Amino acid sequence: MSKPKILVARAIFPEIITYLEQHFEVYSNQTDETWPKAQLIEKLKGMEGAFTTGGDRIDAEVLAACPALRICANMAVGYNNFDIDAMTAAGVLATNAPDVLTETTADFGFALLMATARRISESEHFLRAGKWSKWSFDMFAGADIHGSTLGILGMGRIGQGIARRGAHGFGMRVIYHNRSRLDANLEAECKASYVSKEVLLKTADHLVLVLPYSPSSHHTIGAAELAQMRPTATLVNIARGGIVDDAALAAALREKRIAAAGLDVFEGEPKVHPDLLTVPNVVLTPHIASATVPTRLAMARLAANNLIGFFKDKKPLTPLNPAVLATK
Ligand code: GLV
Numbered sequence: 001m002s003k004p005k006i007l008v009a010r011a012i013f014p015e016i017i018t019y020l021e022q023h024f025e026v027y028s029n030q031t032d033e034t035w036p037k038a039q040l041i042e043k044l045k046g047m048e049g050a051f052t053t054g055g056d057r058i059d060a061e062v063l064a065a066c067p068a069l070r071i072c073a074n075m076a077v078g079y080n081n082f083d084i085d086a087m088t089a090a091g092v093l094a095t096n097a098p099d100v101l102t103e104t105t106a107d108f109g110f111a112l113l114m115a116t117a118r119r120i121s122e123s124e125h126f127l128r129a130g131k132w133s134k135w136s137f138d139m140f141a142g143a144d145i146h147g148s149t150l151g152i153l154g155m156g157r158i159g160q161g162i163a164r165r166g167a168h169g170f171g172m173r174v175i176y177h178n179r180s181r182l183d184a185n186l187e188a189e190c191k192a193s194y195v196s197k198e199v200l201l202k203t204a205d206h207l208v209l210v211l212p213y214s215p216s217s218h219h220t221i222g223a224a225e226l227a228q229m230r231p232t233a234t235l236v237n238i239a240r241g242g243i244v245d246d247a248a249l250a251a252a253l254r255e256k257r258i259a260a261a262g263l264d265v266f267e268g269e270p271k272v273h274p275d276l277l278t279v280p281n282v283v284l285t286p287h288i289a290s291a292t293v294p295t296r297l298a299m300a301r302l303a304a305n306n307l308i309g310f311f312k313d314k315k316p317l318t319p320l321n322p323a324v325l326a327t328k
Contacts, residue, residue: 151204154211
């Protein structure tokens with residue numbers, strides 16, 4: 001029996017390609033080209049499955065041009081690169097890669113928060129530039145983390161991981177806002193109190209954004225929200241570009257309306273708003289929150305197992321639109 005044809009849209013661990021080859025006729029991209037939409041469509045034509053990453057947009061146009069496609073397995077927990085409604089309408093299953101990256105990503109959120117509040121990047125640049133000539137009482141004096149108030153916007157699994165680190169590791173008071181309130185046991189475990197978005201913005205010393213991106217979360221943090229934050233506050237975005245209005249944030253940082261920001265994700269990435277590149281009080285990282293070798297391997301394996309489970313017995317591990325399975 002011939003094996004189903006799948007496209008792996010970006011370069012990935014060679015052992016994952018070998019693993020997939022046991023089950024599929026694999027078309028890979030180990031030179032890691034980033035294909036514009038027209039080229040992605042060309043490559044996807046005739047494929048029954050796709051192993052995608054967060055940068056590969058699957059929308060109605062792609063689906064209409066690739067009628068053989070039955071599943072797209074994203075190697076990311078976020079899936080705003082998928083038009084889920086269009087996929088469901090076309091009978092194409094979507095899967096993502098949750099859970100396996102939760103703790104690694106929460107570690108990174110905390111690392112970025114600490115680097116930002118304690119001005120680690122800024123001070124390192126100063127040192128490397130040969131500008132360190134003497135001790136000064138206020139040199140790179142930042143904000144404390146222990147004992148401060150940690151605000152979390154978006155209290156899914158990663159948000160809860162950050163809350164636990166803050167509450168249990170650093171004695172922080174944790175407040176959060178989310179579409180729905182956690183149940184009492186989870187709140188107690190995370191030592192987190194539910195507040196309105198307004199109270200969150202006004203009260204947090206350090207505000208971490210961990211909510212999913214959708215058109216309704218576009219510019220959740222813009223000029224008006226930044227104006228409500230404390231002038232001493234730190235803002236960290238490990239969620240998605242577009243949740244923060246980057247131009248408004250750069251202006252707020254330049255005018256010291258908030259103290260500092262740490263950003264792992266950007267509007268229109270990998271391009272970064274030029275104003276963010278010139279303000280000193282921001283730590284910038286290239287979307288690496290889940291980037292440890294074991295976690296990236298686990299994410300890739302989960303995406304691969306979603307493809308395998310789907311083609312074997314219609315049992316993908318983490319389907320996003322499972323209604324499609326009933327109709328296939
Ligand atoms: C990374 O951003 C992910 O969604 O996994």
